[in-house]
Amino acid sequence: MSTAATPPRKPVVGVQKMTPSEAFVETMVAQGVDTMFGIMGSAFMDAMDIFAPAGIRLIPVVHEQGGGHMADGYARVSGRHGVVIGQNGPGISNCVTAIAAAYWAHSPVVIVTPETGTMGMGLGGFQEANQLPMFQEFTKYQGHVVNNKRMAEFTARCFDRAIADMGPTQLNIPRDYFYGEITCEIPQPIRIERGAGGEHSLDAAAELLAGAKFPVILAGGGVVMGDAVQECKALAERLGAPVVTGYLRNDAFPASHPLWCGPLGYQGSKAAMKLIAKADVVIALGSRMGPFGTLPQHGLDYWPKDAKVIQIEADATNLGLVKKITVGICGDAKAAAKAIVARLQGKSLACDATKAARADTIRTEKAAWEQELDGWTHEKDAFSLDMIEEQKKEQPFSGGQYLHPRQVLRELEKAMPPRVMVSTDIGNINSVANSYLRFEEPRSFFAPMSFGNCGYALPTIIGAKVAAPDRPAIAYAGDGAWAMSMVEIMTCVRHDIPVTAVVFHNRQWGAEKKNQVDFYGRRFVAGELDNASFAGIAKSMGAEGIVVDRLDDVGKALKKAVDLQMNDGKTCVIEIMCTRELGDPFRRDALSKPVRFLDKYKDYV
Numbered sequence: 248m249s250t251a252a253t254p255p256r257k258p259v260v261g262v263q264k265m266t267p268s269e270a271f272v273e274t275m276v277a278q279g280v281d282t283m284f285g286i287m288g289s290a291f292m293d294a295m296d297i298f299a300p301a302g303i304r305l306i307p308v309v310h311e312q313g314g315g316h317m318a319d320g321y322a323r324v325s326g327r328h329g330v331v332i333g334q335n336g337p338g339i340s341n342c343v344t345a346i347a348a349a350y351w352a353h354s355p356v357v358i359v360t361p362e363t364g365t366m367g368m369g370l371g372g373f374q375e376a377n378q379l380p381m382f383q384e385f386t387k388y389q390g391h392v393v394n395n396k397r398m399a400e401f402t403a404r405c406f407d408r409a410i411a412d413m414g415p416t417q418l419n420i421p422r423d424y425f426y427g428e429i430t431c432e433i434p435q436p437i438r439i440e441r442g443a444g445g446e447h448s449l450d451a452a453a454e455l456l457a458g459a460k461f462p463v464i465l466a467g468g469g470v471v472m473g474d475a476v477q478e479c480k481a482l483a484e485r486l487g488a489p490v491v492t493g494y495l496r497n498d499a500f501p502a503s504h505p506l507w508c509g510p511l512g513y514q515g516s517k518a519a520m521k522l523i524a525k526a527d528v529v530i531a532l533g534s535r536m537g538p539f540g541t542l543p544q545h546g547l548d549y550w551p552k553d554a555k556v557i558q559i560e561a562d563a564t565n566l567g568l569v570k571k572i573t574v575g576i577c578g579d580a581k582a583a584a585k586a587i588v589a590r591l592q593g594k595s596l597a598c599d600a601t602k603a604a605r606a607d608t609i610r611t612e613k614a615a616w617e618q619e620l621d622g623w624t625h626e627k628d629a630f631s632l633d634m635i636e637e638q639k640k641e642q643p644f645s646g647g648q649y650l651h652p653r654q655v656l657r658e659l660e661k662a663m664p665p666r667v668m669v670s671t672d673i674g675n676i677n678s679v680a681n682s683y684l685r686f687e688e689p690r691s692f693f694a695p696m697s698f699g700n701c702g703y704a705l706p707t708i709i710g711a712k713v714a715a716p717d718r719p720a721i722a723y724a725g726d727g728a729w730a731m732s733m734v735e736i737m738t739c740v741r742h743d744i745p746v747t748a749v750v751f752h753n754r755q756w757g758a759e760k761k762n763q764v765d766f767y768g769r770r771f772v773a774g775e776l777d778n779a780s781f782a783g784i785a786k787s788m789g790a791e792g793i794v795v796d797r798l799d800d801v802g803k804a805l806k807k808a809v810d811l812q813m814n815d816g817k818t819c820v821i822e823i824m825c826t827r828e829l830g831d832p833f834r835r836d837a838l839s840k841p842v843r844f845l846d847k848y849k850d851y852v
C-alpha cells in the first residue's frame with residue numbers, strides 16, 4: 248500500500264547534463280525531501296515518475312487542501328520542509344486555505360505549483376490559472392521558473408527561503424519547463440545561523456530586567472520553533488518569573504514546571520492573565536503578541552499597558568508591530584535567552600528579594616484556576632441552561648446522554664498519553680479546549696493560529712503523524728469542521744497512517760450560533776446540523792469508530808483509540824455526543840447589536 252521507496256539519498260554532484268525534471272527532483276533530494284503530499288496530475292508526471300527512485304514518497308491525499316495541511320503538520324513537528332504538490336489550476340487553487348494557515352503558523356511549507364505551459368498562457372486553455380497572485384499574500388517568496396535551464400536554481404531558492412524566512416514559499420513551474428535538456432549543478436542548501444541579536448539591545452534588556460519587580464515571560468512560537476525551551480526555563484528560573492504562553496502556543500513551556508501558567512488569549516488560562524496583568528516588565532520571547540491572542544478574556548482586560556516590553560523576534564518586521572515595545576531584539580529565541588541569562592549572571596536583581604513571595608503568588612493563582620476549572624462543569628449562561636434542560640428530555644441516537652463539553656475536555660486531558668501531539672480545529676468546543684490542553688514538550692500542539700479555518704485538525708495531525716510515527720497523534724474537531732475534512736480518514740486507511748480523532752457532536756455550527764445567541768436574539772439562521780453518526784461514517788471508510796455518551800467512557804475511549812493507533816496501527820474516530828451549550832464567543836470584540844432602518848426589518852434588532 249505505502250509507496251515509500253528505498254533511497255539513494257545523495258544528489259548528483261558537479262555540472263551535469265540532465266532534464267529539468269531531474270534537476271527539480273535532485274534539488275529536492277539535496278534539500279532532504281523524502282515525503283510530499285498531494286494529488287497526482289499530468290502537469291508534473293514527468294518529474295513524479297522518478298520520485299520513488301529518488302527516495303521521495305508522494306502521499307496521495309483525498310483533497311489538496313488536506314495535502315497542504317498535512318505538509319504544515321509535517322513541517323511543524325519535524326522542523327523540516329513540508330511539501331505539497333497538485334495539478335495546475337484546480338489542484339493548486341484547492342490549496343489556498345491551507346497555505347494561508349501555514350503562513351500564520353510560520354511553517355516552512357513549499358507548495359509546488361505546476362502551471363499552464365508557456366505556449367498556452369493567456370489563451371484560456373484547460374486548467375489555466377494565474378497561480379502567483381493566489382498565494383501572494385501567504386508566501387514569503389514565490390519562485391517562478393522563467394526558463395527551464397533555471398529549474399534547480401529556483402527550486403533550491405524556494406526551499407532555502409522557506410527555512411530562512413520561516414514560512415511558506417511557492418515554486419511555480421510552467422508545465423512545459425519540466426522537459427528538455429539542460430546542463431546544471433544541483434545547489435547545496437543554504438542554511439543561516441541565527442544569532443542572539445545586537446549587543447546594545449541585549450544589554451538594554453538585561454538592564455531593564457535587573458530593575459524589574461515583577462517580570463513575566465511570554466513564550467511564543469519562536470520558543471517552539473527555535474528549540475528554546477531549556478533557555479526559556481533558565482531565564483524564568485533566574486528571574487523567578489511566571490511563564491505564560493502565547494495564544495495556541497500551549498507547547499512552548501512544560502506544564503509540569505512550577506513557573507508554567509498556561510496560555511493567553513481566547514479561552515486561555517485565568518492564572519496566566521492575572522499574572523501578566525501584574526507585570527512591570529514583559530519579555531516576549533519569540534512572540535509577535537498578535538492582536539487576537541492578547542484580547543480581553545473571561546472579563547479580564549489583562550494586557551499590562553504600563554509595563555515595559557522586551558520583544559525578541561527572529562522576524563524584524565514583527566518588532567513593535569502590534570504592541571508598544573521598550574527594547575526590540577532581532578534574534579533567535581534560544582540564543583537571545585542564553586545571552587540575557589549570561590548578562591544576568593552574578594548580578595543582583597531587584598526581583599531577587601521577592602522570589603519566594605512571587606512563587607507563592609504563582610502557586611496561588613494556578614491553584615485557584617484549577618479549582619475553578621474543576622468546578623466549571625457546564626456553561627451557565629441562559630441559552631446554555633436552556634439547552635441543558637431541553638436535552639435532559641432527549642437521548643442521543645446511541646441511547647445514553649448528552650455530555651457537558653467541559654467535563655468531556657477534562658476527562659480527555661486526564662487520559663492523554665505521554666508525548667502526545669494534539670491538533671485542534673476552529674469551533675466553540677475546540678476553543679474551550681484551550682484551557683485543558685497542556686504539554687511537556689514543544690512541537691506537540693497544532694492549531695490554525697490566527698487564520699482560524701475550520702477543517703484544519705484532521706489533515707494536520709495526519710502530516711504530524713507521518714513526521715513522528717512513534718508519537719500518539721490526536722485531532723479534536725467539532726461536527727461542522729469535521730465534516731469539512733473527514734474524508735482524509737481515507738488517507739489514513741489507504742496509507743497506514745494511524746491517528747485518533749475526537750469529534751464533538753453537538754449538531755450545530757456552535758461557535759457562530761453563539762453570536763446569534765448573544766447579538767441576534769437567538770434568531771438562528773443556517774446553524775443547525777443534522778448528522779449521521781460519525782463513528783459509522785468512519786467505519787464505512789475502513790477505520791474504527793466509537794460513540795461515547797457516558798462521561799465515564801470518555802477517558803476509556805481515548806485510551807482504547809490510542810492503543811489501537813500505537814499497537815494495531817489503526818485509525819479510530821471517537822464521536823462524543825455533546826449538549827448544545829456554548830462557551831464564550833470568538834469575536835465579542837468585533838460584534839454589536841444590530842441596527843435596522845428599513846421598516847420591514849424593524850423586528851430584527
Ligand SMILES: Cc1ncc(C[n+]2csc(CCOP(=O)(O)OP(=O)(O)O)c2C)c(N)n1
Pocket residue numbers: 673674675676677699700701702724725726727728729751753755756757758759
Ligand atoms: C473554513 C471556515 N468556514 C467558516 C468558518 C466560520 N466558523 C468559525 S467556527 C464555526 C463553527 C464550527 O462548528 P463546529 O465545527 O461544529 O464546532 P462547534 O462550534 O459546534 O463546537 C464556523 C462556521 C471558519 N472559521 N472557517
Ligand SMILES: [Mg+2]
Pocket residue numbers: 674725726727751752753754755756757
Ligand atoms: Mg458543532
